[in-house]
Amino acid sequence: MLEMNHISKSFGNLEVLKDISIQVDQGKVIVVIGPSGSGKTTLLRCLNVLERPEKGEVTIDDQTIDFSEKLDKKTIRELRKQTGMVFQNYNLFPHLSVIENIMEGPVTVQKIDKQQAREVAMRLLEKVGLGDKADVYPHQLSGGQQQRVGIARAMAIDPKVMLFDEPTSALDPELIGEVLQVMKDLAEEGMTMVVVTHEMNFAKDVADEVVFMDEGYIVERGAPVDVFENPKEERTKRFLNLIQQ
């Protein structure tokens, strides 16, 4: 379904991803954890080519991109249409109303009829619990609400995989739950997801696999119970101790 094979990415002399490979089966949720600067965001961004790795392959569904070859923009856009990205700081379009934010992808990119796009957007909005906020602007919403709109916007292009980059880390504690709940619902509906998060309870409840990254390597991976309860690697233990304090 989703595969990343031997991906390497550097910024100048700094090697941020070192020969990373992951596979996610259809309908599975994989949670990526790791200290700051370990390359989690970069990994996600490589999956939808917001960053260009120097080496390796990404496969989503039946489309494969080999980064050692020359890529045209169209191929990259095709891959992006298969992935929905949810950003840490939402990145909603401030000049568009909530419903217009969600309709933007379907209307502009997929050329879907406006009326039809509005219906789809409305259904998504209701799904994230914001059916009554269609016509307000993003700045009129709380952070948690904005992030839920962000999820709906990403879902609107009907992606095969959803990518989340610390979707709750910019939120006040009391708003985190509502966003995690929406993500949980998505997982239960069978969405394939890659989630970077430090919400351990979410990882335990929802993840099929947890990946621990450090310094551009995957240090350890496995079922949540194994990684959290019985980490094998010293670095994993240290990290888990640190965040559980």
Place this chain on the structure above:
Amino acid sequence: MAKMYLLSNFWLSADNLQTLQDSFLPLLKGVLYYTIPLTLLAFFAGLVLAITTALFRISGVKILSIIARVYVSIIRGTPLLVQLFIVFYGFGNLGVSFLKFSPFVGALIALSLNTGAYASEIIRASILSINKGQWEAAESIGMSYFQSLKRVILPQATRVSIPPLSNSFIGLVKETSLASTILVAEMFRKAQEIVATTYEPLLIYTQAAAIYWVLCFILSLIQGRIERRLDRYVN
């Protein structure tokens, strides 16, 4: 004696009032027929030029970016008055009929080129001021470069650029007075002609100044309205 003369100019005597009244219509004509059309046309032509130039600059295509830089550098590095003279007298003297402009067209070309260069820097800065996350959000839903620009970046950059562009526009209203030097019958040229017959420079030029001020004041009111409208989505 000199003091008396000065006073008589400030004093709105019946004579002075009559002079002001007589000159008002010709000045207004200069405003309506030349100052305003010249400002509007030069601003919109300049804006098109400015957007193109700004997009050239940020395109990442080396040759386009160099063209844009050279253009902006030349215009910003030379006085508008000199640009006017080159376009009108200079080109007019080449003996190429295609480059022999009427005073109005000559002024329009010079003012457009001038506005285009300055406004392109405003637009470029506005585009660059938009958070990188906006580009990424647009691209993440599959938009192309131009779709992102058109649907996401430019609408937001417009909001940022309205105040400085309004300044350029207001500046342009006043800069049209330079067109008097190439015989465009705009308001200031009219004022000079009236002074030549009435010998009332203080009175007439002050009147012209007052009319410029009123024009600019109205424009700043309009600017305020536009900004409030566009503020809808900004907190």
